[in-house]
Amino acid sequence: MEEVILEVMEEVMVEVMEEALVEMQFMLLFSRQGKLRLQKWYVPISDTQKKKIAREVIQMVLARKPKMCSFLEWRDLKIVYKRYASLYFCCAVEDQENELITLEIIHRYVELLDKYFGSVCELDIIFNFEKAYYILDEFILGGEAQETSKKNVLKAIEQADMLQEEAETPRSVLEEIGLT
């Protein structure tokens, strides 16, 4: 039942989409083996479409050789990507969008992850995927840069972590061990 409703919803949203030209349409993080590690969509797209797009983009980017340029035309969009260690960071932006500044968006996000996790690696993102999403939300909202200062973004995340700790200290030691 619910699925049907979902489908209807998607249609409605795609219809609404007509007016929406979003700077960044989606961001994907995936491994060299093509495993998707993080996906953020800034335009409403159905789940099946998302899967299809991700597959297509991942395949395309993985086929690129080093030294090739970091920009690709894909459908009406531009794909801007960069590889960091075992992970590819990849953004789809509007055709008019500035490619170089998008590359640096990627870099700033990597810096944020790195600073937060302390030399970030792929595993950090796998095991703390929700954190990776929170950091991204502080940095980019609705496909547009919200706060480009590294300090300010991390301050916001830090504050949230503080709230978290206050709330949870009493239970974590006892129950975590017993639970699994």
Next chain:
Amino acid sequence: MPAVSKGDGMRGLAVFISDIRNCKSKEAEIKRINKELANIRSKFKGDKALDGYSKKKYVCKLLFIFLLGHDIDFGHMEAVNLLSSNKYTEKQIGYLFISVLVNSNSELIRLINNAIKNDLSSRNPTFMCLALHCIANVGSREMAEAFAGEIPRILVAGDTMDSVKQSAALCLLRLYKTSPDLVLMGEWTSRVVHLLNDQHMGVVTAAISLITCLSQKNPDEFKTCVSLAVSRLSRIVSSASTDLQDYTYYFVPAPWLSCKLLRLLQCYPPPEDGAVKGRLVECLETILNKAQEPPKSKKVQHSNAKNAILFEAISLIIHYDSEPNLLVRACNQLGQFLQHRETNLRYLALESMCTLASSEFSHEAVKTHIETVINALKTERDVSVRQRAADLLYAMCDRSNAKQIVAEMLSYLETADYSIREEMVLKVAILAEKYAVDYSWYVDTILNLIRIAGDYVSEEVWYRVIQIVINRDDVQGYAAKTVFEALQAPACHENMVKVGGYILGEFGNLIAGDPRSSPLVQFNLLHSKFHLCSVPTRALLLSAYIKFINLFPETKSTIQEVLRSDSQIRNSDVELQQRAVEYLKLSSIASTDVLATVLEEMPPFPERESSILAKLKKKKGPGAVSVNELEEGKREGGELNGGGERGGDNSAIAASNASTPSPSADLLGLRTGLPVSAAPPTAGSLLVDVFSEAGVNDDGFLRDLEPPTESSDSLLAEGPGDSDSTPPPPPSVVSEEPAPPLPESDELLNKFVCKNNGVLFENQLLQIGIKSEYRQNLGRMYLFYGNKTSVQFVTFTTTVTCPGELQSHLNVQAKPVEPLIEGGAQVQQVINIESLTDFFEAPLLNIKFRYGGALQNLTLKLPVTINKFFQPTEMASHDFFQRWKQLSQPQQEAQKIFKANHGMDTEVLKAKLLGLGMALLENVDPNPENFVCAGVIQSKAQQVGSLLRLEPNAQAQSGEQMYRLTVRSSKDTVSKRLCELLAEQF
């Protein structure tokens, strides 16, 4: 910085993730997941109320499973429960789940909106930000309805924290993009614009995205942002690299904000205020200067950020297109990048130069880099960079360098990547045509194209070369010689055979004097390719053969032999068999004269837009030159289309034909009477109709040689019969009042909205056929009146009138028509139409004649509708939406929702929309089911741009197939009329 493995760690989650990672196979993974899903389900359903922590953990697991690519159909309610938790992490996970697994269950939405509302009014900035992030991530209409009023208040309130302001600005932007009608800026406008002055750079960075979007849609209301943006930019550009503290990125001050400011300025023309403009030019100069300074850091991030600003500044300079000095400096800067060691910079420089090439100020400067670009095309290792180089060569091409560029592109084509060959072929074909000074070069180029990349040469390309050869008598001999030589190759591409067959069939006589290319040699050469060709090519060759029989009577017996062979006359393909049978018969029974008449050389093609250009426009990538520019170029080179001599200069043709030893020379006299388009049929030249028919018949693409006799059963072709030689009387000798329009005349009219040819009317006596063609604001219509009886129609008269106001909107002139139509015969009438301004009604056509003494009097509506004057306009998605938004006044839009009268076959719909005359834009509407079109209605007084969107809904609630049609035009009456006309079509 807090290390990560602290209190928040949900061990259960970590263990689950490890388990999944340890799964050796996909099956094992699925098994593990199903086990977990079952476990979670039972926990959620269980009697024991779950505490917040467990709920959070399970919801997070579900989220993880979903992100792995599995479907999740439960857990929404638990996630919503988490929203109202006081514990931050629980709330946070709840929001994340909701943002990722958007759900439209209305009860859930109500609960979600409630939770958001509570958080927004909590005055706790962290909670407020979470709620705003959720709205921005989901961005649904329901959320817009609930919060679009509240968020602007949060955004401009004096006591709102900076971080909340930032989220509010982008949240509002998202809602504005999804539901612009719900976000009313009105009273907030000026305060939002002034956020550009905010002390907090982060607030400015977020707010400027919102302001840019609003400015695009309401430029006037937001125009005060220009001077604010300039002064902000100026402050950043002139600041020392450390002034902006954490907003300095690798020694570059505020690169993101700078780019966004430069982008905002691109929504507006250059500032009118001299001081502001001066300041801006200064900024742009500073940015260009900085590009020359030695880098402050070796890191690529430094140069990327610096160059990002530089490219954005260059975009603005190109956008203004008014500062020659800056344009040339930009071009020189890009020139340096062309040889940079960074592939990214080379790519971007090529791309950016493409737009510079179209500015009159910098075109020459761009051209100086031709060698570097050619080199890039040859040596770049990355196909996307090569593609850019090819685009740039195309953009910088003009008369002075066309030969060099075309030669380079041709040689590149031999090794080009398959993915870009077709586009390259189109580009070469267009450049060759556009800049041809001598046509032999053009013919050589196209034949080379077929030789090198025959598979990628589309029909449009080879149709075009034939159109041009037919229209240019000075190149026909050369073309014949060249195709003859090209066909000598043992293996030649089928497209070459097609062109060769066609050209030799028409102009083989021009080279037949040389014994090396005598008629029989020509025929044997063509026929040696026959067996290797596909059916359509064979059909074309058969037509060429019958043309040979006419051109060279000495080949008649050989060719008849071939036609008579079982493999032709009993061919299993109906088309081939029919051609063989008919041509054989024709060649054996028709007299030389009739044969010569039927198989006369093709008349020149009417001038029209190159179909190749249309095709390229369809394919148009971002690197392509703007359509306008191409069209301008085409006008410049228009003589190639042979337009100047349409139907004229027959003496020249005659002379050139006479100078050749053509056996058909005795027929030349007929050619002088050949009116290709205009002139009413001259009495006495009984063959004229056949030929003007042939001229009209062609629908833009060359079909084939179709001897008109073949179609003599068709209504629209008048065979060489006996036609009356009395001069037509003036059409106004009428005593009776014209009858009122037939009741079905509107319906008949509607049949022709999306097509130009067909049968307009038919009863037991009379059949009226129509052919029409339109260009710009002019149209020409051919009416064919067929007498279906065996008795004469006498005093046959027709009158075309424009009732009422229409007279001042449309100028319609009908040529006189024969007053007598023999039984079974057909007469033709030409009507010229000029659209003066947009119009509603259709002209009336009254027909009167006597049949066996009884007066027949009937009135029809002439199918001249406003859409006939459409000029299709291709545009990219972005442009389309921009224009769509510009036409947002309520009266500019007309909309209709209606039931489908016919099936919803996509191809049929497409064909209809194309017939409408607008450009059907692919990949514009995010919903592939929908259709969008763009076009400009031409009239003498004005041009009216129109955009159309058709949304089929195959399963509307009523269970019926429905359409929603929306038309926006710069003129309200046009939208309305188009909408009315179209609603009857689907």
